[in-house]
Amino acid sequence: MILVTGATGNAGGALVRTLAGRGAGVRALVRRPVDLPAEVTLGDLNDPASVAGALAGVRGVFLLSGYDRMAETLAAVARAGVEHLVLLSASAAEAANLDNPVSSYHVESEALVREAGVPWTVLRPRTFMSNTLRWADQVRAGKVVRETFPEVSVATIDPLDIAAVAAASLLEQGHAGQVYGLTGPRALRPADRARLLGEALGREVPFEGLSDAEARTELLATMPQAYAEAFYGFFARGELDESAVLPTVEQVTGRPPRTFEEWAVANAEVFR
Numbered sequence: 711m712i713l714v715t716g717a718t719g720n721a722g723g724a725l726v727r728t729l730a731g732r733g734a735g736v737r738a739l740v741r742r743p744v745d746l747p748a749e750v751t752l753g754d755l756n757d758p759a760s761v762a763g764a765l766a767g768v769r770g771v772f773l774l775s776g777y778d779r780m781a782e783t784l785a786a787v788a789r790a791g792v793e794h795l796v797l798l799s800a801s802a803a804e805a806a807n808l809d810n811p812v813s814s815y816h817v818e819s820e821a822l823v824r825e826a827g828v829p830w831t832v833l834r835p836r837t838f839m840s841n842t843l844r845w846a847d848q849v850r851a852g853k854v855v856r857e858t859f860p861e862v863s864v865a866t867i868d869p870l871d872i873a874a875v876a877a878a879s880l881l882e883q884g885h886a887g888q889v890y891g892l893t894g895p896r897a898l899r900p901a902d903r904a905r906l907l908g909e910a911l912g913r914e915v916p917f918e919g920l921s922d923a924e925a926r927t928e929l930l931a932t933m934p935q936a937y938a939e940a941f942y943g944f945f946a947r948g949e950l951d952e953s954a955v956l957p958t959v960e961q962v963t964g965r966p967p968r969t970f971e972e973w974a975v976a977n978a979e980v981f982r
């Protein structure tokens with residue numbers, strides 16, 4: 711049995727479907743009852759006892775980064791005899807400025823996982839293709855998509871590829887102690903994504919980049935100030951470079967990472 715946290719989210723949801731498709735037993739830890747192709751158990755990552763209560767019979771755990779009292783959660787994972795733990799970290803753990811709060815929560819989570827006494831694999835994906843879902847309302851309404859940091863290229867990754875690497879790490883040998891930087895096959899600017907999404911939809915997706923000042927305002931409106939400043943540092947001050955394409959997805963899964971074009975076609979209905 712594999713315990714998947716974040717199972718209603720982009721990465722965890724893709725992993726639940728991938729593991730189920732591979733015939734593995736899956737238990738999804740969720741905060742509210744939900745229909746998933748898995749055994750569903752209620753719990754909260756900020757409540758280690760609730761995670762501990764979900765671990766009976768579990769041999770693999772997929773864990774999100776950055777929740778409260780993570781050392782207690784990891785101690786419960788070790789006590790339960792879990793054989794392999796996969797942490798969903800981020801490239802932010804490699805940023806030039808590790809003092810910012812987004813980097814530091816990933817760095818701290820990784821350190822706790824290394825010390826937990828359970829064989830582990832750390833995943834450091836670049837920005838997810840699924841973040842493009844944030845454009846859905848504007849695109850459906852035929853409005854101009856306005857996006858932060860238009861000049862920044864990112865080798866954005868399909869959550870299905872994160873799931874494929876996580877599933878391989880949990881179900882196959884040879885992944886213990888590995889830190890996997892994960893990218894898609896090509897670095898894209900936001901305008902490139904808008905153009906490719908438009909091609910998938912069969913109509914233009916008009917795009918306009920925000921200035922750095924507008925980006926800061928936009929970030930402050932959507933997340934706590936410290937996180938907004940962290941993302942501003944990553945992309946306006948260049949403290950994080952997610953443009954390099956890495957071979958890891960293909961090395962681990964045996965096939966190239968999925969393209970943004972494939973992601974756009976698979977998710978086109980959300981934008982129609």
Ligand SMILES: NC(=O)c1ccc[n+]([C@@H]2O[C@H](COP(=O)([O-])OP(=O)(O)OC[C@H]3O[C@@H](n4cnc5c(N)ncnc54)[C@H](OP(=O)(O)O)[C@@H]3O)[C@@H](O)[C@H]2O)c1
Binds near residue numbers: 753777801836
């Ligand atoms: N998105 C990116 O570009 C990106 C890039 C690199 C790394 N990451 C990392 O990947 C993680 C997942 O990203 P995502 O796009 O899959 O996020 P997402 O779609 O927003 O999913 C987040 C998941 O976490 C669950 N969750 C939130 N708080 C929880 C809690 N206290 N206890 C238990 N579950 C909780 C949510 O459950 P509910 O349904 O209950 O809210 C949801 O299933 C991020 O948090 C980040 O650390 C993301």
